[in-house]
Amino acid sequence: AQKITQTQPGMFVQEKEAVTLDCTYDTSDPSYGLFWYKQPSSGEMIFLIYQGSYDQQNATEGRYSLNFQKARKSANLVISASQLGDSAMYFCAMREGRKAAGNKLTFGGGTRVLVKP
Amino acid sequence: DSGVTQTPKHLITATGQRVTLRCSPRSGDLSVYWYQQSLDQGLQFLIQYYNGEERAKGNILERFSAQQFPDLHSELNLSSLELGDSALYFCASSRKSWGGEETQYFGPGTRLLVL
Numbered sequence: 001a002q003k004i005t006q007t008q009p010g011m012f013v014q015e016k017e018a019v020t021l022d023c024t025y026d027t028s029d030p031s032y033g034l035f036w037y038k039q040p041s042s043g044e045m046i047f048l049i050y051q052g053s054y055d056q057q058n059a060t061e062g063r064y065s066l067n068f069q070k071a072r073k074s075a076n077l078v079i080s081a082s083q084l085g086d087s088a089m090y091f092c093a094m095r096e097g098r099k100a101a102g103n104k105l106t107f108g109g110g111t112r113v114l115v116k117p
Numbered sequence: 118d119s120g121v122t123q124t125p126k127h128l129i130t131a132t133g134q135r136v137t138l139r140c141s142p143r144s145g146d147l148s149v150y151w152y153q154q155s156l157d158q159g160l161q162f163l164i165q166y167y168n169g170e171e172r173a174k175g176n177i178l179e180r181f182s183a184q185q186f187p188d189l190h191s192e193l194n195l196s197s198l199e200l201g202d203s204a205l206y207f208c209a210s211s212r213k214s215w216g217g218e219e220t221q222y223f224g225p226g227t228r229l230l231v232l
Binding site: 033035037043044045046047050052091093095102103104105106107109110 | 161219222
């Protein structure tokens with residue numbers, strides 16, 4: 001079974017508008033971390049935002065915010081005021097379990113975002 | 118710029134050959150990770166090293182091996198290469214933060230093409 005599911009393979013968004021990228025996850029571990037990464041066409045992976053399973057508040061980093069709904073096991077990324085430079089692939093990832101046991105990330109399939117001027 | 122460096126950026130080789138990918142982590146990071154990104158498998162974790170010791174292993178083929186050296190740089194060795202090994206190979210690094218998460222910062226990747 002998929003541990004991280006990103007159901008939107010691609011989407012268009014108008015410049016200056018907000019966009020929400022969906023991510024659902026599956027784990028039975030009470031301790032986990034959720035991450036979003038951006039991969040522009042140049043190929044590098046850029047860390048955007050992190051949410052811990054015990055965090056009470058939704059994470060925010062500049063124009064990025066994470067809508068964390070623990071009971072629904074979803075961790076949607078919201079990008080506000082989209083810019084042309086936001087056009088990229090976006091990956092949701094999860095780290096499960098005790099960090100001492102290893103820190104591997106499991107990634108979703110990604111969502112491609114294209115910002116239209 | 119994440120601070121993680123990878124060389125080479127591109128590599129073209131033939132089936133059956135062996136290649137070595139190199140990674141230098143961010144200053145102060147003790148953990149190094151290797152990931153493979155391919156069209157059919159997506160992004161997959163291969164292996165993690167912490168301060169020279171193997172910490173976790175993922176779907177790494179027996180033909181692949183890695184190590185982390187005393188200066189903390191890491192190498193991923195791929196041997197008996199097959200067409201299906203063509204992929205983007207990422208190295209990432211992280212450090213412990215008390216009470217916080219170990220965020221992984223990725224290098225620019227090495228794009229391997231096996232012909």
